[in-house]
Amino acid sequence: MSKDKIIRAAIEVFSENGYHRASMDEIALRAQVAKGTLYYNFPGKSQLFKTIVKEGFEDIMHRTQADLNAPLPIKEQILRIIRHHLDLFLESRHFSHIVFNELSNGIEQDVLDELKQLRRDHLHFLASILEAGKCEENLLRDVDSNLAAASIIGTMESTCNYYLSHPEAYSRDELEHFVFTIITKGLFISID
Amino acid sequence: MSKDKIIRAAIEVFSENGYHRASMDEIALRAQVAKGTLYYNFPGKSQLFKTIVKEGFEDIMHRTQADLNAPLPIKEQILRIIRHHLDLFLESRHFSHIVFNELSNGIEQDVLDELKQLRRDHLHFLASILEAGKCEENLLRDVDSNLAAASIIGTMESTCNYYLSHPEAYSRDELEHFVFTIITKGLFISID
DNA sequence: AAATTTGTACTGACCAGTCAGATTAGTTTT
DNA sequence: AAAACTAATCTGACTGGTCAGTACAAATTT
Secondary structure, eight states, X not given: OXXXXXXXXXXXHHHXXXXXXXXXXXXXXXXXXXXXXXXXXXXXXXXXXXXXXXXXXXXXXXXXXXXXXXXOOHHHHHHHHHHHHHHHHHHTHXXXXXXXXXXXXXXXXXXXXXXXXHHHHHHHHHHHHHHHHHHHOTTBOXXXXXXXXXXHHHHHHHHHHHHHHXXXXXXXXXXXXXXXXXXXXXXXXXXX | OOHHHHHHHHHHHHHHXXXXXXXXXXXXXXHTOOHHHHHHHSSOHHXXXXXXXXXHHHHHHHHHHHHTOSOOOHHXXXXXXXXXXXXXXXXXXXXXXXXXXXXXXXXXXXXXXHHHHHHHHHHHHXXXXXXXXXXXXXXXXXXXXXXXHHHHHHHHHHHHHHHHHOTTTOOHHHXXXXXXXXXXTOSBOSOO
């Protein structure tokens, strides 16, 4: 079965080039498979892309979920969410940029809608963890959990980009610590 | 001079389509100008794109700077930074997505480098405001200002996207208030 | 008269998607 | 066990379309 080879190659090529610049020829070449095989296994470029994004989201959600099964204080839960997501962002920067950001124009509307839904699902996954924590402990500020989740994702993405273009400036642990601090405690010193 | 017409049209077309899907023919059409005029005024597509991104950054930086000239408490400064940037993100979502995110592959390396530099400059602009605030008031946590600036940008982008796809859920003021709260105070209730 | 703009037509490159035929693997017949 | 058959899988040359960039003679603007 060539499907796996194709997916592996497609992840590479989409990650390196983004959706539009990734060509089916390049993916076929990289997968050591004829172009026709791509179209035998997937109806088209955008469906192939969707498959990959879907797997990306499922992977990060499963990895995170698996680590949160035991009952943990919300503080520790947030730390682990950050840790797992930083893993993804740092290990495969381009891939995760695509997964989280690239809802590229020029994809058929129905596939685009599915991609948007996947993003929403992931956001709600994080939001529901926060929401649960809000009920069980009196530690979380009463803000909208979806916005809070969006803000966590945005912070991670943006700081990872900076981190990756200044590799000498910080360690991975410092980055993790920074993200945790800024997300949980904010910029201001607590003594108001 | 057709330059202005071209730039206005190019902003529209790039914003609607992103870099790759924006075509020079479409830009010419929209600017009511012959294609040749595009190439008379700009050496090529990527230089035109660069010009626009540059103006976008300059615009937001000038608008923000102008509003911070009077000496203001850092709290107010951060609020205004957020306000101006939300203006940009909300008024021209796609344009700002391009300006802040699209460092598209498939642009000549030298132009790409210039774009990256523009992003860095903008980040340092925000970071230096935070840095100055850190010295003058004892209100800001001692974290790296560049990471802090990156985190502000990331939070704004991510929450704006969510906001824009759920237009009924919040008002613009609520969004602004949320971003300010999350950035300055974080998720946790201050009483540790 | 110099700079700018127009319009049209053209080139060369790239690329998503197609398709008729080749190959492989699995099954049935002899 | 070999031969014949079948369906799934794979191949790669080819098609049609798009688009950046060019050419240039004529018109318009400054």
